[in-house]
Amino acid sequence: DSGVTQTPKHLITATGQRVTLRCSPRSGDLSVYWYQQSLDQGLQFLIQYYNGEERAKGNILERFSAQQFPDLHSELNLSSLELGDSALYFCASSAVGGAHEQYFGPGTRLTVT
Amino acid sequence: GENVEQHPSTLSVQEGDSAVIKCTYSDSASNYFPWYKQELGKRPQLIIDIRSNVGEKKDQRIAVTLNKTAKHFSLHITETQPEDSAVYFCAASEGKAAGNKLTFGGGTRVLVKP
Numbered sequence: 326d327s328g329v330t331q332t333p334k335h336l337i338t339a340t341g342q343r344v345t346l347r348c349s350p351r352s353g354d355l356s357v358y359w360y361q362q363s364l365d366q367g368l369q370f371l372i373q374y375y376n377g378e379e380r381a382k383g384n385i386l387e388r389f390s391a392q393q394f395p396d397l398h399s400e401l402n403l404s405s406l407e408l409g410d411s412a413l414y415f416c417a418s419s420a421v422g423g424a425h426e427q428y429f430g431p432g433t434r435l436t437v438t
Numbered sequence: 439g440e441n442v443e444q445h446p447s448t449l450s451v452q453e454g455d456s457a458v459i460k461c462t463y464s465d466s467a468s469n470y471f472p473w474y475k476q477e478l479g480k481r482p483q484l485i486i487d488i489r490s491n492v493g494e495k496k497d498q499r500i501a502v503t504l505n506k507t508a509k510h511f512s513l514h515i516t517e518t519q520p521e522d523s524a525v526y527f528c529a530a531s532e533g534k535a536a537g538n539k540l541t542f543g544g545g546t547r548v549l550v551k552p
Contacts, residue, residue, distance in 0.1 A: 327481065327483075346528070349499070356461070356538070358539065360540075367527075367542055367543075367544050367545060368482070368529075368540075368542040368545075369529060369542075370539045370540060370541065373538070373539055380541045381538075383539060405485040414548055415481060417484070419538065425470075425538060426472065427483075427484070427538075427540060428484065429474075429482045430481060431480070431481050432481055434483060
């Protein structure tokens with residue numbers, strides 16, 4: 326157990342819908358990262374938040390957005406869902422600053438039908 | 439941005455033999471190189487990492503080497519066991535300036551045959 330929690334574990338929804346994935350980082354970690362893992366794209370970085378502020382952005386679609394709240398939990402919002410958005414979504418957390426170990430949560434498996 | 443290539447994509451070894459996975463990266467600013475092990479349907483699990491000021495690091499049966507000049511790093515697993523069967527990912531981080539985000543290689547599926 327990494328100490329990072331994610332809910333829900335599984336999510337099945339239809340095309341065009343909107344979903345919210347939730348992540349709670351390890352106690353004391355200020356950084357949260359979101360990654361998407363699909364069969365053909367591997368693990369892809371989406372976005373990072375540090376202490377409530379966006380710090381870095383990857384190839385995140387405009388239909389996707391995220392935020393980090395004062396209690397440091399983060400939510401990833403996916404809208405206008407398409408079949409190709411079906412994937413495992415992981416969040417990871419790390420401690421402050423510098424190149425630091427990232428610990429992954431158990432992931433949310435999203436299936437868009 | 440950073441690009442990480444990983445080879446081989448699959449690796450089958452006999453129990454007790456060694457396994458070696460190699461990665462190359464493109465951005466000389468990258469300074470942190472972790473390795474993750476992922477079992478089917480589970481989270482990537484950090485197994486070892488190395489920073490750019492170190493050439494080699496060992497932890498029991500696993501070791502990682504880094505060649506900054508050639509921009510490549512490798513994972514070595516000795517005395518492989520069936521529980522080592524998993525997908526292994528290398529990654530590189532460009533550090534604080536890039537938000538410490540990780541760029542992953544494509545993964546290596548390792549199968550240890552008893």
